[in-house]
Amino acid sequence: xxxxxxxxxxxxxxxxxxxxxxxxxxxxxxxxxxxxxxxxxxxxxxxxxxxxxxxxxxxxxxxxxxxxxxxxxxxxxxxxxxxxxxxxxxxxxxxxxxxxxxxxxxxxxxxxxxxxxxxxxxxxxxxxxxxxxxxxxxxxxxxxxxxxxxxxxxxxxxxxxxxxxxxxxxxxxxxxxxxxxxxxxxxxxxxxxxxxxxxxxxxxxxxxxxxxxxxxxxxxxxxxxxxxxxxxxxxxxxxxxxxxxxxxxxxxxxxxxxxxxxxxxxxxxxxxxxxxxxxxxxxxxxxxxxxxxxxxxxxxxxxxxxxxxxxxxxxxxxxxxxxxxxxxxxxxxxxxxxxxxxxxxxxxxxxxxxxxxxxxxxxxxxxxxxxxxxxxxxxxxxxxxxxxxxxxxxxxxxxxxxxxxxxxxxxxxxxxxxxxxxxxxxxxxxxxxxxxxxxxxxxxxxxxxxxxxxxxxxxxxxxxxxxxxxxxxxxxxxxxxxxxxxxxxxxxxxxxxxxxxxxxxxxxxxxxxxxxxxxxxxxxxxxxxxxx
Numbered sequence: 001x002x003x004x005x006x007x008x009x010x011x012x013x014x015x016x017x018x019x020x021x022x023x024x025x026x027x028x029x030x031x032x033x034x035x036x037x038x039x040x041x042x043x044x045x046x047x048x049x050x051x052x053x054x055x056x057x058x059x060x061x062x063x064x065x066x067x068x069x070x071x072x073x074x075x076x077x078x079x080x081x082x083x084x085x086x087x088x089x090x091x092x093x094x095x096x097x098x099x100x101x102x103x104x105x106x107x108x109x110x111x112x113x114x115x116x117x118x119x120x121x122x123x124x125x126x127x128x129x130x131x132x133x134x135x136x137x138x139x140x141x142x143x144x145x146x147x148x149x150x151x152x153x154x155x156x157x158x159x160x161x162x163x164x165x166x167x168x169x170x171x172x173x174x175x176x177x178x179x180x181x182x183x184x185x186x187x188x189x190x191x192x193x194x195x196x197x198x199x200x201x202x203x204x205x206x207x208x209x210x211x212x213x214x215x216x217x218x219x220x221x222x223x224x225x226x227x228x229x230x231x232x233x234x235x236x237x238x239x240x241x242x243x244x245x246x247x248x249x250x251x252x253x254x255x256x257x258x259x260x261x262x263x264x265x266x267x268x269x270x271x272x273x274x275x276x277x278x279x280x281x282x283x284x285x286x287x288x289x290x291x292x293x294x295x296x297x298x299x300x301x302x303x304x305x306x307x308x309x310x311x312x313x314x315x316x317x318x319x320x321x322x323x324x325x326x327x328x329x330x331x332x333x334x335x336x337x338x339x340x341x342x343x344x345x346x347x348x349x350x351x352x353x354x355x356x357x358x359x360x361x362x363x364x365x366x367x368x369x370x371x372x373x374x375x376x377x378x379x380x381x382x383x384x385x386x387x388x389x390x391x392x393x394x395x396x397x398x399x400x401x402x403x404x405x406x407x408x409x410x411x412x413x414x415x416x417x418x419x420x421x422x423x424x425x426x427x428x429x430x431x432x433x434x435x436x437x438x439x440x441x442x443x444x445x446x447x448x449x450x451x452x453x454x455x456x457x458x459x460x461x462x463x464x465x466x467x468x469x470x471x472x473x474x475x476x477x478x479x480x481x482x483x484x485x486x487x488x489x490x491x492x493x494x495x496x497x498x499x500x501x502x503x504x505x506x507x508x509x510x511x512x513x514x515x516x517x518x519x520x521x522x523x524x525x526x527x528x529x530x531x532x
Contacts, residue, residue, distance in 0.1 A: 063156035067121060068531065071151030071160045074113065074123030075529070078147055081109055082164070083523040091234050091522035098140035098166050102129055121153035130163070143167065143520065148532075162529040168443075169233040169519040171486045173197040173211075174512035177475070177502045178232055178491035180217075185506020187477070191513040193486070198502075199229045206506075233519035234490045235470045237295070237419045237452045240518075243437070243444055244419065245292030248272065248283040248300070257295070268309040268407045282422065288407050291415040293435050293447075299423040299498075302459070306430040310410035413463060417447050423498045424451040424471075426479060427459045434467035443518035448485065453496030455489075457481060457508075468517050474499040482509040 082094040082101070093105055105127055106113055113125040125147065132142040143166040150159040173195045175181075181196070183204035189196055195211035196202070202219035213219065214227035241247065246262065247255045252274035254262055264270060271287030282299030288309035294300065415435040418424055426449075436445040448467025449455060455471035457479050464482035469475075475489040476499045487510065489502050 060156060063153050064158055066119065067151040067153040067156045067158040068160070069151070070119050070121045070123050070153060071149045071158050073118050074116070074125045074149035074151060075147065075160055075162055077112065077116075077123075078105075078125050078127075078149065079164075079524065079526065081105070081113075090231065094166055094520075094524045095234055095236075095522050097239075097520070098143060098145050098164075099138070102127055102138055102140060102145065118151075119153075121151060123149055123151045125149045144527075159532040160529055161532050163527040165525045165527050167521045167525055169517060169521050171488065171512070171515070171517065172230060173486065174510040175477075175487045175504060176230060176232060177489040179474070179489070179502060181215075182501060182503040183213075184503060187504045187506055188509040189512075190509075191511045193512045193514060194510070196504075197227065197230060199232070231521060231523050232488055232490050233470070233522055234492055235450050235452075235472055235488075235519060237421050237450050237472075240293075240419045240444070240447070240450060241295045243293055243440055244295035245437075246294050248274070248294060248296040248298070250297040265407075270407045271309075280425075282420075286428075288409040289414055289416070291435055293417040293419065293437070296418070296420040296422070298421065299425070299453075300418050300420045301425040301427065302418075302430050302432075303428040305409075306414055306428060306432060308410050308412040308414040308431075309407040417449075417467070419447070419450045421452040423454045423456070423496060424449050425456045425458070425498065427456075429460050429462060431462040433463065433465050441518070443516045446485070446515055446517060448483075454499035456498055457487075468515060470519070471499075474502050475504075476502070477504040477508045480507045482511075484511045484513075485515050486510070486512045 080092070082092050082105075084090055084092045093101055093108070106125060113123075115122050115124055128146045128148065129137045129140055130142070130144050130146050132140065132144065134141045145164050147162045147164055148159055149162070150157055172193060174189045174191060174193060175196045177198045178200065179198070180200045181198040181202045183196070183202060183206055186206045186208045188208040189206070190208075190210045193211065194209065196206070196209055196213040198215045198217070198219070200215065201217035202213060202215040202223055205213060205220045205223050207222075213223040215223055215225050216227055216229045217225065219225045242257050244257045246267070246269065247257060247259070249255060254264060254269055254272065256262055262269070268288070268290040271289055272283055272285050274283055275281070280299065280301065282301065283294075283296050284301045284303060285306055286304040288307050290309055411431075413431045413433045415433055417435040434446070434448040438445075446466075446468050448465065449457070449469045449471075451471040451473075453471070454473045454475070455469065456476045457469065458476070460480040461482065464484060466484040468485050469483065469487040471489050472492050473489070473494065473496045474491060475487060477487065491502070
């Protein structure tokens with residue numbers, strides 16, 4: 001009986017154990033299910049948060065990219081203003097130099113560069129000087145500036161900072177014109193860069209162009225037409241005034257670069273004269289002159305036999321400085337004869353003819369002596385009439401036509417550079433070479449002629465000459481000239497009437513092997529940019 005009960009108890013215990021075991025498995029599954037559901041819920045919440053964050057970030061990114069492209073539009077608009085004018089022609093604002101850009105660029109275009117609406121947002125542009133070690137943020141000395149364009153879209157804004165370079169122009173051709181070019185005969189163009197190019201059409205051709213002839217428009221064979229246009233610099237004569245030794249003013253006076261008067265005789269400038277004939281208004285050099293860079297506020301013409309004046313204009317023993325500078329003529333003309341103290345070549349005449357004032361203290365006791373004072377000087381035509389002193393010696397004022405040997409030719413080449421706000425005309429038989437001042441930068445020393453309007457390069461040069469020749473308008477190259485350098489006609493306007501169209505003739509020779517110059521490209525270069 002006990003055995004039976006024991007078996008029943010064991011069986012009951014086993015049944016209870018089995019039931020409890022089955023109950024524990026169900027609880028574990030429930031717990032596992034709850035944990036899984038909780039994990040999925042957490043992951044769902046996290047995923048939702050991540051998705052929400054991504055959506056927000058994507059929205060912000062879209063806005064920043066839109067702001068970026070709006071800022072880029074402002075950058076491109078600024079580059080367009082810098083490179084092109086309102087007619088779509090170069091130069092734009094950059095043609096005035098980066099210092100001017102720093103001062104006036106944004107204000108000149110404020111309606112299109114400040115809070116300008118574009119693409120559902122706005123952009124604003126500013127310019128700043130880079131760190132060029134000059135200590136002045138208003139002056140550019142390294143042809144590099146910073147341009148900042150900020151684009152704004154809703155609450156997002158992006159700023160692009162660009163580094164702009166106004167690079168130095170490099171001439172690729174010996175002769176380059178913006179407008180049409182007429183070639184007459186066979187001008188000789190030689191050198192490693194001895195070529196001719198026009199950004200328009202070329203009529204005629206030469207068989208003596210070493211590196212060939214090209215035109216952006218049409219031209220005669222063997223010229224190659226349809227060539228790419230060249231970006232040409234536009235020379236501003238005023239940029240070089242500070243380098244000038246002498247300034248030939250529009251009032252008919254000669255000063256230095258600081259506008260201080262210069263001594264005409266001492267500086268051997270007697271043969272420079274200001275004239276206004278109607279057909280020509282400006283300065284004319286006929287004869288010898290001192291070396292130097294000459295800046296003219298009007299036009300310049302070389303005519304006759306031009307060369308360098310001797311170091312001592314008169315004879316070394318001559319005490320007469322021929323000052324004759326007083327328009328009322330107090331006749332201090334002590335006569336440029338080395339030995340003659342004006343004894344009037346009359347053996348009995350003791351008249352020392354100092355004629356020191358208008359009252360004529362001439363004590364000449366020879367009543368018959370009319371004092372024609374030919375002074376035994378074969379070149380002196382001063383008919384110094386003494387007692388009545390008509391003094392036909394027209395005295396070295398601005399209109400002085402007195403050829404009184406004020407400045408004597410040395411026969412040596414005149415070293416000069418001509419910079420003119422208007423035309424430059426070369427005629428006659430000039431014996432010249434380009435002026436080099438060692439204190440000037442090399443690119444300034446290489447200048448020969450810089451014209452603000454037309455340049456008529458005629459005449460018969462007695463020797464070859466080196467340098468850069470550039471005209472803001474048209475050029476006429478008709479002289480018997482041998483030039484080592486290059487020539488550019490920028491053809492910016494047609495306000496000058498000295499030269500009607502660009503032309504080069506068969507007597508003109510140019511050799512170009514590269515030459516450093518001071519001219520900036522009229523289009524700026526975007527060196528690099530970054531998003532700030």
